[in-house]
Amino acid sequence: MKKYGIFGGSFNPIHYGHLMICEYIKEEMGLDKVIFIPTGNPPHKEIEVSAKDRYEMVKTAILPNPDFDISDIETTRVKLSYTVDTIRELKEIYREEKLYFIIGMDSLFQLKTWKKIKDLSSEIEFVVAKRPGYLDDEKINREIKYLKENFGTKIILVETPLYEISSTDLRDRIKKGKSLRYLIPKKVLNYIEESEFYKNEL
Ligand code: ATP
Numbered sequence: 001m002k003k004y005g006i007f008g009g010s011f012n013p014i015h016y017g018h019l020m021i022c023e024y025i026k027e028e029m030g031l032d033k034v035i036f037i038p039t040g041n042p043p044h045k046e047i048e049v050s051a052k053d054r055y056e057m058v059k060t061a062i063l064p065n066p067d068f069d070i071s072d073i074e075t076t077r078v079k080l081s082y083t084v085d086t087i088r089e090l091k092e093i094y095r096e097e098k099l100y101f102i103i104g105m106d107s108l109f110q111l112k113t114w115k116k117i118k119d120l121s122s123e124i125e126f127v128v129a130k131r132p133g134y135l136d137d138e139k140i141n142r143e144i145k146y147l148k149e150n151f152g153t154k155i156i157l158v159e160t161p162l163y164e165i166s167s168t169d170l171r172d173r174i175k176k177g178k179s180l181r182y183l184i185p186k187k188v189l190n191y192i193e194e195s196e197f198y199k200n201e202l
Contacts, residue, residue, distance in 0.1 A: 005034040007102040014061045015184045017165040021129035024160045040074045051075040060187045084120040105134035121153040132164040174198040
């Protein structure tokens, strides 16, 4: 049975932290593919960069990697939906494959607040990447235990390298006129510069 990783995020913008953890987890877990799923725009919320542009940036970033793929399942959806709906839809498409949901450690600590987390936990296992700022083993184990006991969540931890980078920091660097070289793929940087994204406060 083939194994696919599902990697959701706002990717505003995508950066090497995202790409590195997916490549690492792909190898460690023996995944055949990782599918990136940029989130749609939250309804009634003004955001600077559209779902379509975030989708295009992810597409550009993953192009050189034949094991990385992208889905527009969330960016083209008009109705509000939950992650569990996306996973159920994907399971209909990939009936023969086993799916895993990839998240970073900060998201592990958010999981209990996710809508319909119990339903989601019954649909898919989570694979968690390490992330700077979330390294207390005792806290991590406590969280994993809490999630398992309350929602039946299944978690696999992968010892990914630590890469202290976030989209928030990158947006901040752009506002300050600082370099993004070596932090995101060159072609994504070109896209951002041409579109003049992230320069203004919203
Ligand atoms: P923001 O700063 O806007 O919150 P982000 O950098 O956390 O953005 P997202 O698009 O929100 O990026 O992240 C998608 C997923 O990638 C999340 O599960 C997040 O935990 C994970 N992730 C992002 N950056 C890293 C990183 N440097 N190391 C490990 N995981 C990461």
